Amino acid sequence: MPTYVLRRLLIAVPSLLVATFIVFTLPRLIPGDVVQLMLEEKAYGKDLEELRAKLGLDRPIHVQYAAWLASVAQGRLGESLWTRQPVLAELGRRLPVTLTLGALAIAVAIGIGVPVGIIAGARQDGALDFFSRSAAILGLSIPAFVKAIVIILLPAIWWGWTPMIRFVEFSKDPAMHLLQFVLPGTILGIASAATIMRLTRGMLLEVLRQDYVRTAWAKGLRERVVVLKHALKNAIIPVVTVLGLQVAQIAGGAVVIEQIFGLPGMGQLLLESIIQRDYPVIQGINLVIVIMIVGSNLAVDLLYAVMDPRIRY
Amino acid sequence: MSNTVQTLSIPAAPSRPWSLPRPLARTLRFCRRKPLGAIGAVIVLALFVMAVFASRIAPYAYDESVARMKPPSVKYWMGTDNLGRDIWSRVVFGARISVTVGFSTVLLATVLATLIGVSSAYLGGSYDILVQRVVDAWMSFPALVIVLSMLAALGPGLLNLILALSILGAAGTSRIIRGATLSVMQHPYIEATRALGATHARILLRHVLPNVMATVIILATIGLGAVILAESTLSFLGFGVPPPYPSWGGMLSGSGRTFMYHAPWMALWPATAISLAVFGFNMFGDALRDMLDPRLRGAGGGPIR
Numbered sequence: 001m002p003t004y005v006l007r008r009l010l011i012a013v014p015s016l017l018v019a020t021f022i023v024f025t026l027p028r029l030i031p032g033d034v035v036q037l038m039l040e041e042k043a044y045g046k047d048l049e050e051l052r053a054k055l056g057l058d059r060p061i062h063v064q065y066a067a068w069l070a071s072v073a074q075g076r077l078g079e080s081l082w083t084r085q086p087v088l089a090e091l092g093r094r095l096p097v098t099l100t101l102g103a104l105a106i107a108v109a110i111g112i113g114v115p116v117g118i119i120a121g122a123r124q125d126g127a128l129d130f131f132s133r134s135a136a137i138l139g140l141s142i143p144a145f146v147k148a149i150v151i152i153l154l155p156a157i158w159w160g161w162t163p164m165i166r167f168v169e170f171s172k173d174p175a176m177h178l179l180q181f182v183l184p185g186t187i188l189g190i191a192s193a194a195t196i197m198r199l200t201r202g203m204l205l206e207v208l209r210q211d212y213v214r215t216a217w218a219k220g221l222r223e224r225v226v227v228l229k230h231a232l233k234n235a236i237i238p239v240v241t242v243l244g245l246q247v248a249q250i251a252g253g254a255v256v257i258e259q260i261f262g263l264p265g266m267g268q269l270l271l272e273s274i275i276q277r278d279y280p281v282i283q284g285i286n287l288v289i290v291i292m293i294v295g296s297n298l299a300v301d302l303l304y305a306v307m308d309p310r311i312r313y
Numbered sequence: 314m315s316n317t318v319q320t321l322s323i324p325a326a327p328s329r330p331w332s333l334p335r336p337l338a339r340t341l342r343f344c345r346r347k348p349l350g351a352i353g354a355v356i357v358l359a360l361f362v363m364a365v366f367a368s369r370i371a372p373y374a375y376d377e378s379v380a381r382m383k384p385p386s387v388k389y390w391m392g393t394d395n396l397g398r399d400i401w402s403r404v405v406f407g408a409r410i411s412v413t414v415g416f417s418t419v420l421l422a423t424v425l426a427t428l429i430g431v432s433s434a435y436l437g438g439s440y441d442i443l444v445q446r447v448v449d450a451w452m453s454f455p456a457l458v459i460v461l462s463m464l465a466a467l468g469p470g471l472l473n474l475i476l477a478l479s480i481l482g483a484a485g486t487s488r489i490i491r492g493a494t495l496s497v498m499q500h501p502y503i504e505a506t507r508a509l510g511a512t513h514a515r516i517l518l519r520h521v522l523p524n525v526m527a528t529v530i531i532l533a534t535i536g537l538g539a540v541i542l543a544e545s546t547l548s549f550l551g552f553g554v555p556p557p558y559p560s561w562g563g564m565l566s567g568s569g570r571t572f573m574y575h576a577p578w579m580a581l582w583p584a585t586a587i588s589l590a591v592f593g594f595n596m597f598g599d600a601l602r603d604m605l606d607p608r609l610r611g612a613g614g615g616p617i618r
Contacts, residue, residue: 018450141592252455274465
């Protein structure tokens with residue numbers, strides 16, 4: 001097991017490297033005349049040469065990449081072109097908001113998706129199976145921002161109740177701070193919950209038809225033991241894989257949800273810095289997202305080894 | 314599996330004196346076996362008609378000011394917005410954006426993905442390994458973040474939107490096409506063709522591509538719903554088509570959100586349009602996939618039953 005963990009960590013390194021290269025080259029797609037344009041806004045630098053130097057566009061690309069990688073390794077992400085604030089400090093302020101939102105969304109996805117999937121699978125073609133499958137199709141078809149707007153709008157039309165869109169700091173009112181994440185987190189998690197529910201149901205249906213499950217029934221075990229103890233152990237493994245992929249989905253969805261609910265998270269920062277063309281900030285955010293996703297894939301792989309003793313590395 | 318059972322059980326159909334023309338019979342069979350898919354097909358068709366004949370269907374021009382913030386009525390089916398424009402007309406013209414972006418993105422993405430996937434599988438070796446690692450890294454990003462970063466570099470606009478979405482869509486699709494190509498190349502007829510001295514171009518164009526085509530078409534159909542969803546999300550965030558022209562996502566953001574408490578119809582109708590369109594394409598794509606290739610069930614990021 002320790003050798004497996006070590007080997008898996010080593011495999012993560014090249015994919016992380018390629019990802020950092022993409023993070024780095026994306027802003028490099030800026031055509032030259034944009035540098036000119038940025039200069040005309042007078043906000044970034046005194047003259048063209050200084051601006052190029054600041055963006056690091058005056059050196060060969062491989063030199064730039066190596067230099068950037070070296071500074072990232074030392075924990076320096078540069079400073080914002082606009083506010084002159086260190087990118088790392090800004091990310092430190094924004095990351096907790098997005099992480100809270102994301103954690104809540106994943107909790108909703110697992111908390112709704114897995115139990116409903118199990119019941120729907122165990123009682124195939126039952127009322128709940130039919131209802132939850134229809135709900136899942138709806139949950140997947142309606143985009144998150146449409147859900148959010150309709151959920152904010154309908155209570156306003158019917159009862160004149162509107163949610164407050166003002167961010168409350170944790171230090172001021174901890175309960176209120178957490179409460180304001182409930183609605184956005186739930187909306188963000190619904191699409192993932194639908195995906196996980198469908199997968200859990202499908203896998204359970206498949207496993208329940210296997211011979212060893214029939215044996216378990218034949219032994220006279222109760223349904224709860226057969227489904228939850230025997231069948232679920234095998235059915236849940238692919239669900240964990242998809243859960244790892246959902247982390248990327250949720251990170252992307254957070255951009256929209258933060259914008260609608262006025263949460264000052266990384267997604268909002270990303271939108272702001274894209275509009276302001278604040279390239280060091282964009283690079284920094286993308287780097288954090290890549291690390292989170294590569295990390296969650298790693299966690300999923302390690303979880304595999306724990307959950308499925310047949311997997312030996 | 315159920316395919317063979319059903320065709321065997323109704324053998325007498327053609328002998329009836331008034332048998333339906335074949336395309337119609339096929340359509341009816343599709344409706345009976347995939348009711349949700351049929352509903353999806355109707356929505357897709359309606360969307361097409363709206364997009365093509367927008368200027369005939371819409372009672373007013375999309376930027377014509379008729380009456381300010383009127384609720385839905387007989388005259389203005391979906392009400393009017395804060396600038397006095399008829400919302401039904403704007404929804405109809407908005408279909409053009411969805412359809413244009415949807416189809417051109419899927420077309421471009423499919424061509425790109427086929428090029429990458431087939432070449433990666435055919436050439437193999439270190440080229441394959443290199444390309445696949447890039448695809449890995451590309452796929453590990455959240456889609457929205459990658460597109461936003463690309464639009465930051467390219468600038469907003471219809472063409473750039475299509476470009477960014479295509480490159481994004483091509484990565485995941487190319488992986489599946491690569492897999493399909495690898496399995497085609499296992500067949501003895503490829504080896505036989507090579508032994509006959511066929512050129513690479515001939516093997517690829519006459520033997521590999523036609524056999525990969527089914528997979529490619531299915532992937533393209535499934536991708537449409539996702540692309541339309543992505544387009545509306547980006548328009549909502551302000552990275553879509555510039556304002557005077559209506560797109561459903563754009564109608565929901567900005568003034569749609571500012572005035573939504575006073576004029577909820579300004580937000581609700583475009584929201585309904587987006588949801589219906591995505592639902593329609595998803596259901597139609599799903600059903601088509603099930604009918605065309607049961608082996609692909611569950612693959613390619615599509616929903617799993």
